[in-house]
Amino acid sequence: MPSLSPSLDELVDALKRLPGLGPRSASRIAEHLLSEDRTRAVKLLASLERAVKTVKHCELCNTLTDEAVCPICADQTRDRTKICVVESPADQRVIEETMAYRGLYYVLMGLVSPVKGIGAEELHLTKLLERVKNDAAVREVLIATPFTPEGDATAHFIAKAMASVAPAVRVTRLARGIPAGVELEYTDANTIAGAIFGRK
Ligand SMILES: [Zn+2]
Structure with missing residues (x-):
């Protein structure tokens, strides 16, 4: 079939690059946004533009x-005295919602992944290490990366780096109340609260 709309194709192509969206859902979203009621598309455009300008x-x-x-x-x-290290703002939100944790955070915006070619250097760890090294108030770093190979690799790297820059700071990992391979984002609040209190 010839392309009926290169503009639509371009939109679908942009959408399917988003995490969690395959070609089928990208097409469905694009077609939905361009169907009769286009006010939703205009609103989406406005919030995206505002967020891109404002969020840092x-x-x-x-x-x-x-x-x-x-x-x-x-x-x-x-x-x-506590800094909880999470993969993403979404995971940070999940921990906040448990109301079991009142410390501070550090958000990695990713995980170490040899498969995707993301090494420890690509994560913004220097800022965290500098802070722990220079802020005498920090007594504990609680690592809450997921129990996946990438989450484990990241936790291992942070623990090792922490031991060399700030050996007096206690490094803990969110205890294994959370099933292996499960994303924090999809874990219920009680399980996470239990894991925070049961950490080793
Ligand atoms: Zn902050």
Whole structure:
């Protein structure tokens, strides 16, 4: 079949590069956005544009936020002796929702992955290591990367790096209440809260 709409093809092509979307769901979304009611498409365009202009990485914890320093890092009532290391802002949100953790965070925005060619150098770890080294308040780094080969490799790397820059800081891993291979994002709040308290 000849291309009926190169513009539609281009949109589908852009959508299918997004995580979790294959060619079929990309086509469905594109067709939906371009069907009768296009106000949704216009709203999406506006929020995407605003987010691209406004959202940045927190200077301290690297999470996505509208401010230079995010509201969690700025909150002086948080426990400043603990830093929880997570893969993504989505995982950070999951831990916040358990309300079992009152410390600070560090958001990696990825994991070490030999398959995808992402080494430890590609993750923004220098900022975390510098902070732990220079901030005497930090007593514990709680690693909450997923129990997958990539999550394990990342946790191992952080623990090793931490031992050399700040040997006095306790490094723990979110305990194995969470099933292996399961993404934190899809784990229920009680299980995560249990894992935070049961950490080794
Ligand atoms: Zn922050």
